Structures are given as structure tokens and as C-alpha cells.
Amino acid sequence: MKHIYIFGSVVRGEIDQYSDIDLLLITDDLIKNIDTNKYSVYTPNRIHELFEEGNPFAWHLYYESKLVYSSDDVDFLSKLGKPSEYSNCKSDLLKFKTLFDDSKASIKENDFSIVFDLAMIFLAIRNFATCYTLGCYETPIFSRLTFEKLTDFPLKLDYEIKDMLMMSRISSTRGIDYTFEDKSLTLLKSNLNKIENWFNEILVNYESRV
Structure with a gap:
């Protein structure tokens, strides 16, 4: 299972000379030779934990992410719904x-x-x-x-x-x-x-x- 999302400045339309393309890869697969400067790599379980915790990164994805690839035609983040309340x-x-x-x-x-x-x-x-x-x-x-x-x-x-x-x-x-x-x-x-x-x-x- 692989899901790739674009998130951050490109999604919110805030592009300038400092911008790059932020990509999130959600997968359980072991992927070799991936460019970690280009991709933020998380397992589905870890993303689920972040949403359960109300982590700021989960809220960032909730507001500013867009699915660009899904190996199973499922929008993984959309299925998670809204993150828990931010309490920290x-x-x-x-x-x-x-x-x-x-x-x-x-x-x-x-x-x-x-x-x-x-x-x-x-x-x-x-x-x-x-x-x-x-x-x-x-x-x-x-x-x-x-x-x-x-x-x-x-x-x-x-x-x-x-x-x-x-x-x-x-x-x-x-x-x-x-x-x-x-x-x-x-x-x-x-x-x-x-x-x-x-x-x-x-x-x-x-x-x-x-």
C-alpha cells in the first residue's frame, strides 16, 4: 500500500523563491534509495497515531494536503477524518x-x-x-x-x-x-x-x- 500526498506551501498557494514541493509518502513497504530530502516517509500506523494525538503535523495535513497517488484508490488521510483536539x-x-x-x-x-x-x-x-x-x-x-x-x-x-x-x-x-x-x-x-x-x-x- 502506498499513498503520496502533496502538502504545505504549494497546496495553500504560497509559492516564492524559498518554496519547494513537500511530499508525504505513507507506506508499510520497505523502500530503498528514496530521497528523504524530497519525501517525508511515514507508516500508516504512525500517521494514525499522530491524528489520535492531535499532533500539529496531523492538523497541517488535515488543512493542507492533497492526494496525488494511491495504490488502492483510497484517500487514506480523508478516511482518518479530523485529528483529535490539540492539547499540547x-x-x-x-x-x-x-x-x-x-x-x-x-x-x-x-x-x-x-x-x-x-x-x-x-x-x-x-x-x-x-x-x-x-x-x-x-x-x-x-x-x-x-x-x-x-x-x-x-x-x-x-x-x-x-x-x-x-x-x-x-x-x-x-x-x-x-x-x-x-x-x-x-x-x-x-x-x-x-x-x-x-x-x-x-x-x-x-x-x-x-
Whole structure:
């Protein structure tokens, strides 16, 4: 049994110079020589578990996936229905805030792993914002730039900073060489407190809701 879905930016029509095609392969078969940079591979049981857990990835697939191939003419994800309620919002918010804190501390300590640290900051900002919308919005936002699309606490960053963070993330995940000018890093460092305040403001707001 094999099911292939396209998901993410292409499905939501958010295509830009940073976009690639996200493909999900659901199968019990042992497949050799598959390009894991191109496919996210899961077993049917694992996908079912994610839907039962109300995992953010399950919700992402629920809102933004489209079947492109089925070996048995069955839409596997559609049959699963709606994922369970997302119940780990607080712990996920704290997890991504910690990731930001650790990356910020690493950047201030030295520049040895600067691209990786910047990639982790982008991951923390994006996933924190997405989890917040999943836990608090009627319709969650699954976007690379969810953080600036929040209706209540948008994080607005200069284009130069956003580009550096996104390119660092792409470099880390796709193995693409990336360098930037010192002035860009200086600008980012001058915005770290602003970003930290954004995290804290949302955490305080979330605590007031629950």
C-alpha cells in the first residue's frame, strides 16, 4: 500500500523563491534509495497515531494536503477524518521558546555555528507562532511566515532579517551553502530582544486564556 500526498506551501498557494514541493509518502513497504530530502516517509500506523494525538503535523495535513497517488484508490488521510483536539499547546510554546533562548545564547557566545543557530531561531519563531494559532485561533495558520500573519501579536521583522533567517533554515535542511554580511548579523542581534519580548507577550496572553 502506498499513498503520496502533496502538502504545505504549494497546496495553500504560497509559492516564492524559498518554496519547494513537500511530499508525504505513507507506506508499510520497505523502500530503498528514496530521497528523504524530497519525501517525508511515514507508516500508516504512525500517521494514525499522530491524528489520535492531535499532533500539529496531523492538523497541517488535515488543512493542507492533497492526494496525488494511491495504490488502492483510497484517500487514506480523508478516511482518518479530523485529528483529535490539540492539547499540547502550552508545552509546545515553552519548547520553542527554550529553543530560541538556547540559540540566542549560542549566538552571543560565539559564531562557530551561526548558520545553524539562525536556522533554529527561524524554526522556533515559525513553529511557536503556528502552535499558538493551532491552540488559540478558530483556523490555524500554517505558513512559513505565520509569525507576521498573527492577527493579535504579529512579529514584524526587516526583510533583511527574515531573509537571513529563512536562508539559514534552508541551508541547514537542504545542504545549500549560505553566507551573509556582518551588518546583517549585527542587525539581527539588535532585534533579538524584540523577538524575545514577542515570545513572552504571547506566553503571558496564552496563560491568561487558560
